[in-house]
Amino acid sequence: MINNQIYRQGFVLRVNPFLKHLAQAHFLTQPMAQFTGLRLSAVDQGRETGVNVAGVGARDPDVVLERSFPSPFGFLKATLSCEQIPRSAGRKTLNIMLIFLAVIVLMGLFAIYQSTRSIFELSERRSEFVSSVTHELKTPLTNIRMYIEMLEQGIARTAEREQEYYRILDSEGARLSRLINNVLELSKLEQKQRHIDLQPGNFEDVIREVQTVMAEKIKQEGYVLTAETRIVGPFRYDREVMLQVLINLIENSMKFGKSAPRREIGIRTRQAKDGVKISVSDTGPGIPRQDLKKVFEDFYRVENSLTRTTRGTGIGLALVKKFVRLMGGSVAAANNEGPGCTITITLPGQS
Ligand SMILES: Nc1ncnc2c1ncn2[C@@H]1O[C@H](COP(=O)(O)OP(=O)(O)OP(=O)(O)O)[C@@H](O)[C@H]1O
Ligand SMILES: [Mg+2]
Structure with missing residues (x-):
């Protein structure tokens, strides 16, 4: 490069107008030129000359991208910098959509969590139910047997005591039949076999x-x-x-x-x-x-x-x-x- 001019393959290239032309033709028309700065330079034997700046210059850039070019433009170097990508309406919509999506995903996860939890709870409750029904059936049956035996053996000496035993037998029997009735009704309802007459x-x-x-x-x-x-x-x-x-x-x-x-x-x-x-x-x-x-x-x-x-x-x-x-x-x-x-x-x- 001599006097800011480059001699290549029989051509003479004036560096500053060339870089300006590049910047105007290819960069300033891009939407990104509104918020980025471009520094174009020609490098020859380690020396950087003919610096040109286009677009919005960034004093304290957050993002810096450097690029060199293949032959015959190997002498060119471009540095793109920007402080912060501005918030555009599209970005706002995107953010809203992201939030919306996140909420939907969270709701989905919550629904899955809830249904798994209720399935576990129900199966736990079912097994509790089986053991409590067994217990509930056994207790009145044991009582009934015990009082019948006591009546048979004449343990109840007085008529009042005898009446008392019969009363217990009656109430335990009633409890047993109510329990069996409830279980049967529930199973009929579950199997959709219970018809009602309104x-x-x-x-x-x-x-x-x-x-x-x-x-x-x-x-x-x-x-x-x-x-x-x-x-x-x-x-x-x-x-x-x-x-x-x-x-x-x-x-x-x-x-x-x-x-x-x-x-x-x-x-x-x-x-x-x-x-x-x-x-x-x-x-x-x-x-x-x-x-x-x-x-x-x-x-x-x-x-x-x-x-x-x-x-x-x-x-x-x-x-x-x-x-x-x-x-x-x-x-x-x-x-x-x-x-x-x-x-x-x-x-x-x-x-
Ligand atoms: N009148 C009430 N006063 C206080 N708690 C009640 C009353 N009715 C129901 N409960 C509560 O609700 C629960 C469910 O009642 P539910 O009638 O379904 O079951 P249960 O009476 O315990 O058993 P089951 O009716 O099968 O004999 C009861 O275990 C109790 O904790
Ligand atoms: Mg009850």
Whole structure:
């Protein structure tokens, strides 16, 4: 290179105009020229001359790219620099899409985690259920055998004692048959073999029948069962199913409310906008807030001293929910303002 001119293969190249031309023709028209700087130079025998700068110069560049060229432009060197790539509208959209994608991926992962967890929980609960049903079947059977033997051997010396043994036999037998009935109903429902017969009827009759069926046990346990029935519009239900539902709810109230100072259970019916509401409330310990929904799951029993000291398999409320759904309604549990809880069933009214 002599006097800023390069002599190659019979051509004379004036360095500065040549570099300027290169920059203008090939760089300044590029969108990247708005935020990058280009330094073109000609290098000859280690000496760098004819420096040219185009685009936006970067004083403290974050990114620097250097490039040399193949023959016959081996003497050329280009250095591209930029401080920061500016945020463009497209980049903003891309970022939003990335966030959106990340949220979808996270939601997917969470759903997978939840379903795996519930599968594990359900299988754990199923095996707990099998062992508790076995236990629940064995206990009344052992009691029945024991009391029959005692009666046979004449251990009950007085007539009152004998009556007492018969009463225990009766209640253990009833418990056994209710448990077997619940298990059978659950399996029929699972296999979709349970058909229901929805009929309009006088619901007060159903309540009266429940009161009669439960009267003896309620009296023995020292409870008071009251019924408050307001006039409700016509609605359809399966009589047998409603009896089972109410008996399960009353049994729960009696089973879990033994240590309550007041032993009161109330059945109420009333008309609401979304249908007919039938509720069973008690004055017992209530249900922990976080379990109000879970108690309707199959085999679910609240983890507390109450369930450790009472017998049960966790199918009563699961059955209630399945039955109510079959009748086209819904069921929910809530704690009372005072002591106890209320289970409310809503059945569609007939227009
Ligand atoms: N009236 C109530 N008061 C307090 N806790 C209740 C009441 N009813 C239900 N629960 C809670 O909800 C759980 C589920 O009730 P559910 O009737 O399904 O099972 P269970 O009564 O324990 O067993 P099963 O009904 O099969 O004999 C109970 O274990 C208990 O922890
Ligand atoms: Mg129960």
